Amino acid sequence: MSDFIAEADGKLLHSHGLDRFDALWALPLEAVDEPNTGRGGWSRVFRLDLDGQGFYLKRQANYLTRTLRRPLGEPTFAREFRNIDHYRKLAIPALQAVYYGQRQVDGELRAMLMTRALDGWTDLDGLLAQWAILTAAQHRAIVRACGELARTLHDAGQVHGCFYPKHIFLRASGDRYLAQLIDLEKTRPLLFGQRDRVRDLEPLLRRAGAWGAGDVRGFLAAYLNVPGDSAQVDAWVARLGRRRSHKETR
Known part of the structure; x- marks a missing residue:
């Protein structure tokens, strides 16, 4: 799966040098929760604010779900991203994806999902x-x-x-x-x-x-x-x- 960047947010991410997986992964951020562990890995959520706009960036490594279609497993964020995109195509009001990407790095399957924060909701x-x-x-x-x-x-x-x-x-x-x-x-x-x-x-x-x-x-x-x-x-x-x-x- 190639990286996804929402058209409406591409320029904003690019202006901050954050339209690349490694840059988003390395960005120092404050976590908003304790890490979820299990499934052989970990998953955590961070808050990110850019030019007055709020986002949530979720990172995970080796945090996989297994299905009949994907018996070897895939990042749980991959399924979540597909569902967000599916809801968008069906015009069901739901949270909006800004970025999704995954990489194999040093023996880890890493994934990130970034969504718009529901500030004001x-x-x-x-x-x-x-x-x-x-x-x-x-x-x-x-x-x-x-x-x-x-x-x-x-x-x-x-x-x-x-x-x-x-x-x-x-x-x-x-x-x-x-x-x-x-x-x-x-x-x-x-x-x-x-x-x-x-x-x-x-x-x-x-x-x-x-x-x-x-x-x-x-x-x-x-x-x-x-x-x-x-x-x-x-x-x-x-x-x-x-x-x-x-x-x-x-």
């Missing part, structure tokens, strides 16, 4: 923690944005696989909210119709403890693009309730 977890002090209008706008995001995702034939509040980022825009997804490592095609849809949505509703029954109905109304008092929403509330009960009694 807040994850749904953070908004749920403030739910009691947000207005009813904000509640409706947030719930609707999440439902529309889920509809866009599933209508494009994709299952996120980790559709949790911490992976949904939102930003106020006038009287509405925009929403997008992060953490695309487990995404896959939607193959089993309603079953896949229910399994993708139920974890979100189980974790969104601040949402009341009205919020859940509002989310499903936006997801189904129907009125909140429709029989379709009733049916989905029941389906998701059965799924939740099954999960909690396992």
